Amino acid sequence: MSAPGCCADSSSTNAELHSRGKALVTQGACWSCPDIPGGPLDFLVCRGSCGFRDMKMVESVFLFVPNVIGYVRLVCLLLAWFSFESPIVFVAFYSIFAILDAVDGAVARSLSQTxxxxxxxxxxxxxxxxxxxxxxxxxxxxxxxxxxxxxxxxxxxxxxxxxxxxxxxxxxxxxxxxxxxxxxxxxxxxxxxxxxxxxxxxxxxxxxxxxxxxxxxxxxxxxxxxxxxxxxxxxxxxxxxxxxxxxxxxxxx
The missing domain is CATH 1.20.930 (Transcription Elongation Factor S-II; Chain A)
Known part of the structure; x- marks a missing residue:
């Protein structure tokens, strides 16, 4: 059985399939194109007729605002680690790291960027x-x-x-x-x-x-x-x- 919107559905255009794929990536869906068996998001490297050849839709996920907040969290964590022997500095950076943890989820939901x-x-x-x-x-x-x-x-x-x-x-x-x-x-x-x-x-x-x-x-x-x-x-x-x-x-x- 093929996944919804996959290349087996000959009635769908490449543009429609690409749009469906982008929506599923945004929602974190896990499905595959039958041209490449098994594995999450395999359709992203499909070379069949699906039209999912553009890695830009994947790259856009890495630039979602909540994920960018995650990169800031990583920087704060590294700064906290380097200041581990200085309690006040460590707690300051770690607190920012923890507060942003509560922020990114709310941002993801509000921007529909889960x-x-x-x-x-x-x-x-x-x-x-x-x-x-x-x-x-x-x-x-x-x-x-x-x-x-x-x-x-x-x-x-x-x-x-x-x-x-x-x-x-x-x-x-x-x-x-x-x-x-x-x-x-x-x-x-x-x-x-x-x-x-x-x-x-x-x-x-x-x-x-x-x-x-x-x-x-x-x-x-x-x-x-x-x-x-x-x-x-x-x-x-x-x-x-x-x-x-x-x-x-x-x-x-």
Missing amino acids: SAFGAFFDIFLDNLGRGLLWTSLFQWGYFVSVLEWTTFVCTHGAFLDNWKHEHGDAPYWVRMVMDDGFRRPPGVLAIAGLHLLPLWLYGLETGLLFSTGLPDFLLWSVCTVLSGGRLLCAAVEMWFIWSHMMQLASRVR
């Missing part, structure tokens, strides 16, 4: 930033980073950019975290632990948080809550890894 690449690049940068913190703070932080990257590979390998929604067969506690875009209390707690705990630990390790004058009890209480959220997030990550392994094991040739 894309599979944008979804991939956004999480790639998030993992890179947290990995910088975990591996620089603690020797064992490497294992936390490996868990996050492994989850990234499994979710995007199995579900592409739909991993946030393809969890209908998940256990109840996983759905409680994932449902409503992580807006339920378990989801908020897990996301807070995922994103804030490494930065909070940086503040504790460098003494930056202690210099604020806040009671030690409060600082460590927040750390405990964030740690609980990170453990909940780790449990969800391990479920995704296990689920992906089961999918791979079921593909017997």
Whole structure:
């Protein structure tokens, strides 16, 4: 069965097919021209009659405003990494990096510039930033980073950019975290632990948080809550890894 709008549809003109392809690239769709079997976006290099020979539509995705914001985030992260031993400078650059993470998604939706690449690049940068913190703070932080990257590979390998929604067969506690875009209390707690705990630990390790004058009890209480959220997030990550392994094991040739 051919994909919608593919070259097997002889009733469509090249211009129409090109337009459909551009729309599908923008939406992050994954389909192939039958002239080149298998693989996402294979139609972009098709040499058949489809008309998808112009790589400009792909290049335009890289220049989407939210993706350009992602490049700025990458620069901020590099500057933060070079200033890791200067807590105030590091937190300033890392804070810009984190704030822009909240901005790019809103910009993508408002400009209708969502894309599979944008979804991939956004999480790639998030993992890179947290990995910088975990591996620089603690020797064992490497294992936390490996868990996050492994989850990234499994979710995007199995579900592409739909991993946030393809969890209908998940256990109840996983759905409680994932449902409503992580807006339920378990989801908020897990996301807070995922994103804030490494930065909070940086503040504790460098003494930056202690210099604020806040009671030690409060600082460590927040750390405990964030740690609980990170453990909940780790449990969800391990479920995704296990689920992906089961999918791979079921593909017997």
